[in-house]
Amino acid sequence: MRAAIIAIGNELTSGLSTETNSRYLIEQSKYIGVNVDLIAIIGDTITSITHALDHIESEVNLVFITGGLGPTHDDITKEAIVQYFDSPLKFNDDAFRQIKTLFDSKGLSLSDLNKQQAMIPNKAIVIPNLIGTAQGMKFEKDGRLFFFMPGVPVEMKKMFRDFIRHDINKLINQKISFEIIHTTGLPESEIFSKISHWIDSHPELTVSLLPRFPAVDIALSLNSNDNEHTPLSSYINEVRAILGNVIYGFGSETLESVIAEILTAQRLTIATAESCTGGLIAHRLTNVPGSSNYFMQGAVCYSNQSKMDILGVKENTLRKYGAVSPETALEMANGIRKNANTDIGLSTTGIAGPSGGLPQKPVGTVYVGLSMNQTDEVFHFLYRWDRASNKTYFSQMALNQLRLALKRK
Amino acid sequence: MRAAIIAIGNELTSGLSTETNSRYLIEQSKYIGVNVDLIAIIGDTITSITHALDHIESEVNLVFITGGLGPTHDDITKEAIVQYFDSPLKFNDDAFRQIKTLFDSKGLSLSDLNKQQAMIPNKAIVIPNLIGTAQGMKFEKDGRLFFFMPGVPVEMKKMFRDFIRHDINKLINQKISFEIIHTTGLPESEIFSKISHWIDSHPELTVSLLPRFPAVDIALSLNSNDNEHTPLSSYINEVRAILGNVIYGFGSETLESVIAEILTAQRLTIATAESCTGGLIAHRLTNVPGSSNYFMQGAVCYSNQSKMDILGVKENTLRKYGAVSPETALEMANGIRKNANTDIGLSTTGIAGPSGGLPQKPVGTVYVGLSMNQTDEVFHFLYRWDRASNKTYFSQMALNQLRLALKRK
Numbered sequence: 001m002r003a004a005i006i007a008i009g010n011e012l013t014s015g016l017s018t019e020t021n022s023r024y025l026i027e028q029s030k031y032i033g034v035n036v037d038l039i040a041i042i043g044d045t046i047t048s049i050t051h052a053l054d055h056i057e058s059e060v061n062l063v064f065i066t067g068g069l070g071p072t073h074d075d076i077t078k079e080a081i082v083q084y085f086d087s088p089l090k091f092n093d094d095a096f097r098q099i100k101t102l103f104d105s106k107g108l109s110l111s112d113l114n115k116q117q118a119m120i121p122n123k124a125i126v127i128p129n130l131i132g133t134a135q136g137m138k139f140e141k142d143g144r145l146f147f148f149m150p151g152v153p154v155e156m157k158k159m160f161r162d163f164i165r166h167d168i169n170k171l172i173n174q175k176i177s178f179e180i181i182h183t184t185g186l187p188e189s190e191i192f193s194k195i196s197h198w199i200d201s202h203p204e205l206t207v208s209l210l211p212r213f214p215a216v217d218i219a220l221s222l223n224s225n226d227n228e229h230t231p232l233s234s235y236i237n238e239v240r241a242i243l244g245n246v247i248y249g250f251g252s253e254t255l256e257s258v259i260a261e262i263l264t265a266q267r268l269t270i271a272t273a274e275s276c277t278g279g280l281i282a283h284r285l286t287n288v289p290g291s292s293n294y295f296m297q298g299a300v301c302y303s304n305q306s307k308m309d310i311l312g313v314k315e316n317t318l319r320k321y322g323a324v325s326p327e328t329a330l331e332m333a334n335g336i337r338k339n340a341n342t343d344i345g346l347s348t349t350g351i352a353g354p355s356g357g358l359p360q361k362p363v364g365t366v367y368v369g370l371s372m373n374q375t376d377e378v379f380h381f382l383y384r385w386d387r388a389s390n391k392t393y394f395s396q397m398a399l400n401q402l403r404l405a406l407k408r409k
Numbered sequence: 410m411r412a413a414i415i416a417i418g419n420e421l422t423s424g425l426s427t428e429t430n431s432r433y434l435i436e437q438s439k440y441i442g443v444n445v446d447l448i449a450i451i452g453d454t455i456t457s458i459t460h461a462l463d464h465i466e467s468e469v470n471l472v473f474i475t476g477g478l479g480p481t482h483d484d485i486t487k488e489a490i491v492q493y494f495d496s497p498l499k500f501n502d503d504a505f506r507q508i509k510t511l512f513d514s515k516g517l518s519l520s521d522l523n524k525q526q527a528m529i530p531n532k533a534i535v536i537p538n539l540i541g542t543a544q545g546m547k548f549e550k551d552g553r554l555f556f557f558m559p560g561v562p563v564e565m566k567k568m569f570r571d572f573i574r575h576d577i578n579k580l581i582n583q584k585i586s587f588e589i590i591h592t593t594g595l596p597e598s599e600i601f602s603k604i605s606h607w608i609d610s611h612p613e614l615t616v617s618l619l620p621r622f623p624a625v626d627i628a629l630s631l632n633s634n635d636n637e638h639t640p641l642s643s644y645i646n647e648v649r650a651i652l653g654n655v656i657y658g659f660g661s662e663t664l665e666s667v668i669a670e671i672l673t674a675q676r677l678t679i680a681t682a683e684s685c686t687g688g689l690i691a692h693r694l695t696n697v698p699g700s701s702n703y704f705m706q707g708a709v710c711y712s713n714q715s716k717m718d719i720l721g722v723k724e725n726t727l728r729k730y731g732a733v734s735p736e737t738a739l740e741m742a743n744g745i746r747k748n749a750n751t752d753i754g755l756s757t758t759g760i761a762g763p764s765g766g767l768p769q770k771p772v773g774t775v776y777v778g779l780s781m782n783q784t785d786e787v788f789h790f791l792y793r794w795d796r797a798s799n800k801t802y803f804s805q806m807a808l809n810q811l812r813l814a815l816k817r818k
Contacts, residue, residue, distance in 0.1 A: 013445050014617060015435035022450075026424035036422050037457060039450040041431075048446065048466070055464035057457065180425065189522045192481045199482065209481050210420045211561065219425050272688075272709070278695025279681075279688030282709040286687025289763050289796055297715040300681070300691040300707030302700075306749065310706065310719075340715065354698050384515050385540065387698055389563065 001172050003029055004038040004060045006052050008067035008077055009151055013043045021066045021149075021156050028160060032169050033176050033223070034062060044068050049080035053146075061144055062168065064160075067151030069134035071113045077148065078121065085139050087123035094126050095135045102133065124148075127163050129155055136163070177232035180210075181218040181239055182249045184400050188216050195242055205235055213389070214396040215248075215255070248403060255399050256284050262406045263294040263344075270402075271340030272298040273311050273332040275323065276350035276366055280395040297340040301332070311335030311347075324349050324361050326378040329369030337371045345371035348398050352390045366394040368401055377405065410581055412438055413447040413469045415461050417476035417486055418560055422452040430475045430558075430565050437569055439630050441578050442585035443471060453477050458489035462555075470553055471577065473569075476560030478543035480522040486557065487530065494548050494555075496532035504529050504544045507537050533557075536572050538564055545572070554580075584633040586641035590648060591658045593624040593809050600625050604651055614644055622798065623805040624657075624664075657812060664808050665693050671815045672703040672753075679811075680749030681707040682720050682741040684732065685759035685775055689804040706749040710741070720744030720756075733758050733770050735787040738778030746780045754780035757807050761799045773799055777807040779814055786814065 005025055011017045022039045029036055037060055042048040049068070056063060068077030082088055096118035103110050117133045120126060127136030127147070134150040136159045147164050149156045183191060188211045195218070199207045210217040218239065222232045240247060249258045263270060272281050272295075282298030285291055299310050304323055307313040312335040313328055321327040329349050337345025350366030357363035364384035370377045379401050383393045414434055420426045431448045438445055446469055451457040458477070465472060477486030491497055505527035512519050526542045529535060536545030536556070543559040545568045556573050558565045592600060597620045604627070608616045619626040627648065631641045649656060658667045672679060681691050681704075691707030694700055708719050713732055716722040721744040722737055730736040738758050746754025759775030766772035773793035779786045788810050792802040 013435070013448065015432055015439075015445075015619070017620075018432060019448075023424050023427060026422070030424070036424075037452060038461075039422065039428075039448075041448040041450075043446065051464075051466055052447075055460075057460050189480050189520060193520070193522065196482065208419045208423065208425065208483055210425055211479075212426065213561075213563075217425070219420070219423065221423075274688075277692075278700075278704075279683075279691030279707050279709065282683075282688030283686075283692050283800075286709070286711070286761075287797060287800070291687075292711045295687075296712050297719065298688050298707075298709030299719075300688065300695070300709070302695070302707075303705050306706040309748075310708075339718075352695075382516070386563070388696055391692075391696070 001034045001062060001168070002060050003034050003036050003062040003064060004040065004056050005036055006049075006063065006065045007039065007041045007151070008044060008049060008065065010043045010074065012041045012067075021151065021153055024153070024157055025064050025066075025160065028165055030176055030178060032165060033172055034168065044074045044076055046076055046080045046083065049077060050084050053080070053084050056144075063144065063146045065146065065148045066156050069148065069150050071117055071133065078119075081121050081124070081137070081139070081148065085121060085123050085141060087121035087139075089119040090122040092118050092120035092124075092126060092135075094128075095120050098126070098128050098135060099133050102130070127159055129159055130162070131155055131158055138167075176221060177224050178219075178221045179232055179236055180251055181220070181236065181247055182215055182253060182255075183218065183243060183246045184215040184248055184255065184396060186216065186246055191216050191218070191243070191246070195239065198238060198242060202235065214393045245404060245407065248400065254288075255396065255403065256288050259285070259399060259403050259406065260288040260291060260294070262403070264290075266406070266409070268344060268406075269294050269296050269340075269342040270344040270346060271296050271336045271342040273336035273345065273347040273369075274298065274300050275302060275307070275332070275348055276352045277348045277391050277395045277398065278302070278352075280391050281346065281348065281398055284395060284399065296342050297336070299336055307332065310339070312338070322361070324351055324365060324367065326367050326369075326380065329367035329378050330371070330376055331369075333369030333371035334376065343372065344402070345369070346398060346402055347371075348394055350394055352387045352394070354387060364390055366390075366397065368394075368398040370401060370405055372405060372409075375405065377401075410443045410471055410577075411469050412443050412445050412471040412473060413449065413465050414445055415458075415472065415474045416448065416450045416560070417453060417458060417474065419452045419483055421450045421476070430560065430562055433562070433566055434473050434475075434569065436628070437574060439628065440585060440587045441574060442581055442632065443577065453483045453485055455485055455489045455492065458486060459493050462489075462493050465553075472553065472555045474555060474557045475565050478557065478559050480526055480542065487528075490530045490533070490546070490548070490557065494530060494532050494550060496530035496548075498528040499531040501527050501529035501535060501544075503535050503537075507535075507539075507544060508542050511540070511542065536568055538568055539571070540564055540567055547576070585630055586633050587628070587630040588641055588645060589619075589660055590627040590629065590645065590656055591624055591662065591664075592627065592652060592655045593657055593664065593805060595625065595655055597625050600627070600652070600655070604648065607647060607651060611644065623802045654813060654816065657809065664805065664812065665697050668694070668808060668812050668815065669697040669700060669703070671812070673699075675815070675818070677753060677815075678703050678705050678749075678751040679753040679755060680705050680745045680751040682745035682754065682756040682778075683707065683709050684711060684716070684741070684757055685761045686757045686800055686804045686807065687711070687761075689800050690755065690757065690807055693804060693808065705751050706745070708745055716741065719748070721747070731770070733760055733774060733776065735776050735778075735789065738776035738787050739780070739785055740778075742778030742780035743785065752782065753811070754778070755807060755811055757803055759803055761796045761803070763796060775799075775803040775806065777803075777810055779810060781814060781818075784814065786810075
């Protein structure tokens with residue numbers, strides 16, 4: 001089944017607040033095998049609402065409409081409903097009972113404004129709102145189902161979860177399997193050229209590439225009914241076979257959380273020495289709950305002086321090779337590892353820009369130093385973008401090299 | 410003028426990623442007096458794209474389309490363009506030169522996929538993409554302007570800012586004055602109650618409150634044609650008079666950039682000692698170009714041992730008051746300031762969660778230590794949310810206290 005979402009509210013088109021209900025509706029729809037084709041965000045005007053309802057693609061069988069059901073003057077969704085469904089307002093006993101029950105439960109008395117909320121278009125099937133006064137409504141027109149819900153997220157979600165989802169579930173009985181594969185280190189175009197043949201050979205599978213700088217996600221979804229024999233897991237294994245180590249995780253995993261798992265499993269501790277990433281690597285590592293178990297210490301050493309004082313980088317190294325050099329990166333990694341007495345020392349030194357570039361070391365140059373038992377490694381990357389993106393990319397490459405080194409162990 | 414935004418991408422309708430470009434476009438449109446009537450989010454199918462283009466309300470004169478211009482199989486916006494504008498693909502020299510220049514600057518060689526990006530519908534006016542391979546395109550049809558932009562936010566924003574905005578500006582002689590005021594430290598509701606009377610007293614002014622955790626922006630826009638006598642600046646001064654120090658900046662300023670200006674002007678240097686913020690403060694300070702002039706050193710000290718070794722926090726202090734205490738925060742700030750030999754030491758110690766909370770020190774507790782000439786201050790904040798939000802909030806409060814202290818000097 002295919003659905004359209006129409007989110008109504010001047011605050012949404014004016015940028016005053018961001019539309020968030022659609023994301024929930026899309027997720028919930030997935031579980032019952034409903035795909036969303038369109039999300040239309042419009043203001044509180046009858047013409048925009050009726051225009052949106054009038055121009056939904058013919059393939060769409062379900063329409064979820066949120067917002068504009070409140071009691072205030074700019075909530076005019078009901079008026080649009082009256083016009084579109086040719087269904088005049090009528091006092092609705094069920095709706096009134098629902099509202100009264102809610103108020104009684106809170107020990108409140110009904111205002112006239114609240115009573116008005118019981119005026120419902122006469123063709124509507126009322127969907128109870130257990131936590132608010134704006135009742136939901138269901139309509140059928142031209143073999144298409146319309147579900148009107150309040151815009152307040154908690155009310156919309158409860159209404160969808162408790163009533164609408166089951167209602168739709170009865171109509172369809174489909175199971176969808178879905179997974180996201182996270183990759184990093186290759187641009188979208190390279191990922192695509194590696195798996196495009198494989199994608200073409202599996203028309204039964206829906207594959208999307210999602211560039212999420214500095215990573216590229218691959219989304220796989222499969223209608224399990226159409227495809228009884230091959231489970232999604234075997235498709236995932238095929239992608240694994242093609243991309244190998246470029247894949248760092250799945251689903252809700254992050255590069256940091258994957259590293260956290262390995263460090264915890266191997267009982268390893270880490271310390272960081274950052275120059276050009278300015279603390280971003282420490283920040284990312286400590287975003288993981290429980291990181292205090294393996295992350296001991298981080299140093300952000302911008303000045304040469306601090307590289308010498310804190311990390312024990314030799315003055316001679318800085319003079320001979322410069323602060324941005326493989327030699328300095330390694331001494332930084334070794335220095336922090338020794339100071340913090342950890343199993344691993346990870347360092348970055350480079351040029352985030354916009355200024356400070358040199359002919360042989362342009363903006364975007366970074367050296368990553370990794371110091372581990374029996375292994376001292378330096379990695380070099382070049383990525384020319386704005387300062388913020390460079391820092392993000394540098395931190396990603398450093399963490400990714402750490403991940404790969406841990407996997408090699 | 411009135412605009413519609415069409416955001417194209419399977420990842421947007423499938424809920425894999427949230428559509429964010431429209432918010433930027435809505436805000437930018439305000440600057441040039443353009444109101445957005447509709448945001449349509451659709452998948453990468455030719456029918457949905459042409460359907461969306463075919464059914465835009467007649468009042469709309471501008472259409473901003475983002476996404477689907479990439480080189481991969483599901484990027485089919487160009488095919489839809491070919492159909493909708495009856496404009497076949499043709500190798501475009503300008504586009505190719507643009508792409509080649511970009512790759513040369515990165516020292517990369519063009520793949521066939523990249524070259525394909527130079528195939529452009531022949532009726533298009535190419536809008537250069539200075540940082541990506543997907544070029545923008547401008548079309549005119551039935552007296553309506555269509556601007557196609559890449560979906561990657563950094564590319565879309567740069568393209569809109571550098572080219573499209575000016576292009577539209579030329580069409581509209583209506584002069585709109587617009588400013589964004591950045592505040593932090595108070596929730597939206599408090600900001601609103603402080604300025605609501607003032608808002609009501611100025612119906613000629615459009616005021617929007619934009620909660621942008623951990624800040625609240627206030628957008629003021631004024632149609633200068635309607636209002637020759639009062640310039641926007643005098644309205645801004647009135648808001649200043651009401652909110653005072655809660656305002657930290659305007660327009661493109663960030664909390665970090667404002668602090669950078671003050672530190673540079675006063676020739677002050679700073680070092681940071683972070684526990685619960687895990688390097689985020691150093692990261693934010695070093696996001697500002699040229700920060701190496703005042704940011705000397707940062708320490709991320711998670712373990713008690715590192716707090717003692719690196720920052721010289723007394724074992725007795727940790728035992729007596731705990732790692733999360735005003736006393737420890739101050740010793741951290743003083744310690745890093747002494748080690749780094751800077752004018753300012755800024756520290757954080759707290760509980761980001763989700764675990765580690767105590768009855769008298771719940772998750773969300775943070776102490777900020779600030780050590781400056783003749784002033785040692787500690788600030789306490791409590792904010793209970795998820796780990797990531799807590800870290801963001803903690804860093805914001807620390808930087809804001811630094812800003813306020815610098816202004817007091």
